[in-house]
Amino acid sequence: MSEKQNPNIDDSPVDEQDVSAANAAARSSPQFQDTDGEFINNRPGPDTLSLAEQISRELDKGEKVGDQLVTDPSEQTRLIELQKMSMPELLMAAEVAELGDVAGVKRQELIFRILKNLVKTSGLMYGEGTLEILPDGFGFLRSPDYHYLSCPDDIYVSPSQIRRFNLRTGVTVAGQIRPPKENERYFALLRVETVNRVDPNENISRVHFDDLTPLHPYQRIVLEHDSTEVCTRIVDMITPIGFGQRGLIVSPPRAGKTILLQQMARAVLKNYPETYVIMLLIDERPEEVTDMEREVRGPNCEVISSTFDESPARHVHVSEMVIEKAKRMVECGMDVMIFMDSITRLARVWNTECEPSG
Numbered sequence: 001m002s003e004k005q006n007p008n009i010d011d012s013p014v015d016e017q018d019v020s021a022a023n024a025a026a027r028s029s030p031q032f033q034d035t036d037g038e039f040i041n042n043r044p045g046p047d048t049l050s051l052a053e054q055i056s057r058e059l060d061k062g063e064k065v066g067d068q069l070v071t072d073p074s075e076q077t078r079l080i081e082l083q084k085m086s087m088p089e090l091l092m093a094a095e096v097a098e099l100g101d102v103a104g105v106k107r108q109e110l111i112f113r114i115l116k117n118l119v120k121t122s123g124l125m126y127g128e129g130t131l132e133i134l135p136d137g138f139g140f141l142r143s144p145d146y147h148y149l150s151c152p153d154d155i156y157v158s159p160s161q162i163r164r165f166n167l168r169t170g171v172t173v174a175g176q177i178r179p180p181k182e183n184e185r186y187f188a189l190l191r192v193e194t195v196n197r198v199d200p201n202e203n204i205s206r207v208h209f210d211d212l213t214p215l216h217p218y219q220r221i222v223l224e225h226d227s228t229e230v231c232t233r234i235v236d237m238i239t240p241i242g243f244g245q246r247g248l249i250v251s252p253p254r255a256g257k258t259i260l261l262q263q264m265a266r267a268v269l270k271n272y273p274e275t276y277v278i279m280l281l282i283d284e285r286p287e288e289v290t291d292m293e294r295e296v297r298g299p300n301c302e303v304i305s306s307t308f309d310e311s312p313a314r315h316v317h318v319s320e321m322v323i324e325k326a327k328r329m330v331e332c333g334m335d336v337m338i339f340m341d342s343i344t345r346l347a348r349v350w351n352t353e354c355e356p357s358g
Contacts, residue, residue, distance in 0.1 A: 082111050083145045083153070090114065108151040115153065115187070116179050127155045127187060128174035130325055131167055138162070141173055141189065144302045148321045156186040165192055165200045170324030172196050196332045209327040217242030223267040231260050232267050243335055248343070258288065261339045262295045268337055269298045275335040280322050281305035282315050283345035315349040 085093070090110050094102045097117045102110055115125060129141025130148065139162055141155035142148040155177050157167070167173065175193035180186055195203040220242045223232035241247055251257045265277050279296050281289055281303070289305040296303060306318040319340075326336045340346065 082114060083143050108146070108153055112152040125177050125179070125187075126174070126193075127177040127189065128172065129155055130321065131157060131162075131169060131171050131173050132321065133162060133167070133169045139167070139169075140186070142321070144304060147304050147306065148318060152186075154186055156188045158189070161189060161192060165195060166204045166206075167195065168324075168328065170321065170326075170328040171203065172325070172328075196328060198332065206331050209331050212330070215244060217244040219243045221268065222271055223264055225267040225270045229263050229267075232263050235260075235264070243337075258292075258341055261341055262292065265296045265301070265337075265339050269296070269301055272335070273298075273300065275300065275337055276329060277301040278322055278326060278336065278338045279303045280319065280338060280340040281307075282319060282340065282342065282349065283308045283310075284341060312349045312352045315346065316353050319346055 082090070082093075087107060087110075090107065091102065093114055094110060097114060099113055099117060102113070105113070118125070127141060129143050131139050132142050132148065133139040137159040139157040140150070141157060143151070143153075157173065161167070173189070173192060173195055174197075175189055176191045177187045178190045180188070192200045194200065220240060222236060223241075224236050225232065235241070239247075249257045249260065261279070265279055268275055268277055277296070277298070277300060279292055279301070281292060282305075284305060284307060286307050286309075289303070289307060292305075293303045304318060304322055306315045322338065326338055329336050
């Protein structure tokens, strides 16, 4: 399919009266105008198209914006690669980019500066993240590396893109993004390339999780994977489990349930590499989160946490993001396994956050 026919690009004609009216409304409104004429990201200017709209229409015509535009996603600057870098690697990248004095700059802000500089030499960037739709209708692509926390390098998704592709909270969206201009705050999604690793048009007619048919487990999960780990072998013999099953580990403190969760997660990652594993830690200590991140690793694995120093609302937000992401992946036909530590603390948090019913 040619760029001109690509449904991911909004090539609808622009009504000059609508543009003028939108700018007039923006000048009298405290909100900001952004990609696709939505009001959120940047301050209103003259009656001209935004940078994202100019790039989109020039791409429709088969033209390039400048001499350095990169259209191959494999060659574009990937936001997720910078997010996975350690702080020394980011400081080295900032030194190579000649960003000046970056001492004392936080990690997210440093990534933000590096990306703004790289776009000058690499053209459009390629971003990816888990979508969170806010009550106002727009959304942001959050990174699991930051445990879905709001940060400066989040990617803004306009309401028109959300409606066009029937996007919902929890989907993994990837595509071309543009950097913010001087008076903007966030990166903006210019074009949707994939939704949960598939063509975005397939997401429009996808069956919702609540409409799927629940079945009893019929495929067993074999946890034995290492001769030195006896616990998983005992679980196989005494309490076998299968895909689609819910389980609860009840034990006194310091009995080793966290170690058992680690061993079970490693077993699933080794024996079922196509299964996506999410380790959710609620109200745990930071050192336990670090230990879990070191012990449970893989391309189809993520460790999401909300430590004890976070607010109860933050605990609820993280747990909801994880379950929504798991639902969206199941809707695509993937197997997802969630390990949570602990459900007792999560129940206490929900009891604190929920409104009293009398």
